[in-house]
Amino acid sequence: ETGVTQSPTHLIKTRGQQVTLRCSSQSGHNTVSWYQQALGQGPQFIFQYYREEENGRGNFPPRFSGLQFPNYSSELNVNALELDDSALYLCASSLGAGEQGTQYFGPGTRLTVL
């Protein structure tokens, strides 16, 4: 198992609500990437944080936002939830980029929007 943890494990929300998901990166890692995995699909890149700065963003609307803290843990915030936001949200930690950029995934947070 990797040292990447996520909370909560499961979450049920209703349309229009807001949600915050959390990720603790593996010890020594300074980069966190967030992915959305819909049922039966591969993970899709949401954004990445490197040393507390956003370092790239996928095709997700601005209501998906994030944060990285000095200890390199990270949060994913989603506002105005829609039914299509129901998915498994995965974070992956890595040590920088290039040769050391191997990404290790956390167990995910299963979000259900009703």
Next chain:
Amino acid sequence: GENVEQHPSTLSVQEGDSAVIKCTYSDSASNYFPWYKQELGKRPQLIIDIRSNVGEKKDQRIAVTLNKTAKHFSLHITETQPEDSAVYFCAARSQGGSEKLVFGKGTKLTVNP
């Protein structure tokens, strides 16, 4: 942007047989290609990866090959076992920027005892 196609979407083999999963990518700047195994309800786990300066890499029963000219890479699992049953994802990453991973849609491998 990068696009990764993965085939087949499902694969059923008998225990002891070999399994091959193929992926193609579109961005010639991609230089890193990991493979992840995801069991039901669990996190994707890295099983092997290859960088663009290498043509083949092996780790026990698992091997990955890369053809940069054709922009495709493949996962080979030999002597399959029931515990190999899972969904396998290929991914590609370009150098520079966020170095995000772009994933294929996955292959559900079933190894029948």
